[in-house]
Amino acid sequence: MTDTAPVTTSVTAPATPARHVTAMVDHVLALAATWTAWDGIPAPVDDRVYTPHKAIRRVADHLVDHLAELESRLAGAEPQPDHWHASAITTTADLAPFTAEDLDEARSRLTRLARIWAHRLDALTEEQLDASPGEGWSFGELARHLNGSTYYADAVGDLS
Template sequence: MSNPPQTDTRHPADVVTGMIDRVLELAATWPSWDGVPVPAGDRLYTPHKAIRRVTDRLIDHLAEIEARVAGVPTIPDAWHASATTTAADLAAFTAADLDEARSRLTRLAQVFDVRLRSLTAAQLDRRDEPAWSPRQIAFHLAESLYYAESVGDLAVRNA
C-alpha cells in the first residue's frame, strides 16, 4: 500500500461529502460536453468516466471500511480503473445522466456521512497495518475529485 494520505482536523465525513458536492458542481456543467475526451496525463477522461471512477472508488472504500469495522477480511477490488475507457464512457452526458449521477452520489454521500459519524475517534484512527485507518481512507477519497477536475468546469471551458 502506498504512503497514507495526510489528514487534518476536518471530520472525515465532511471531507468525503465535500468532495462529492464539488464533483456534482462540476458535473452540472457537463451536459454541454462536446464529446471529445479530455487528456489528463496518460489517460483520457469523459463525464461518464469521471462519474464511474468516483463512484467505483466510493463503493470500493465503503466496502473496505465496513469489512474492517466488522472485523472481516476485505475483498480485493477488481475495477479496471482509469486505464480503461469504455464505449459507455464516450456517450453524450445528458441532463438525465446528471440526474442519475446526483441520485447515486448523493445517496453515497449520505451513507459515508452516517457511517463515518457513527465511528468513535478511536475507530476512525484504528489502523491494521498495512491498511489505512477509516480517517485516512476518507482523506484518500477526497483525491477522487481528480477525475471530475480532469473533465473540469465546461461552463468556463466553453465560454
C-alpha cells in the same frame, strides 16, 4: 432536478472525516452540472483520458470500493480485492453524451453514497477513526483519501 447548487453540506462545515467525503461529492457534482455541454472529445490527463461518464463512474467506484473495505474491516473480515480496470479503460458507455438525465442520475447516486459514508463515519468513535481495525489506512485517512476523487472530475473540468 436541474439546479446546480451543491446537494450535501455547506462549504463552511468543519473538516470532519465525513465532510471530506461530502465536500468531494459537492465538488464533483458542481462540475458535473456543466457537463451537458460536453463536446464528446475525451480530455487527456496524465496517461489517461476522461469523459463525464468516466469521471462519475470512477468517483462512484472509488466510494463503493473503500466502503466495502471499511465494512469488511469493521466486521473483522478480510476486504475483498477489487478487480476493476479503474481509469485504465475507457468504455463505450464512457463515451456517450452526458445528458440532463445523466446529471440527475449522478446526483442521486453520488449524494446517496456520500450520505452512507457520512452516516458510517459519524457513527464511529474517534478511536475507530484513528486506530481502525485491520490493515491499511485508518478510516479517517481513508476519508481524506477519498477527497482525492475530485481528480476525476477536475480532469473533465468546468465546461460552462
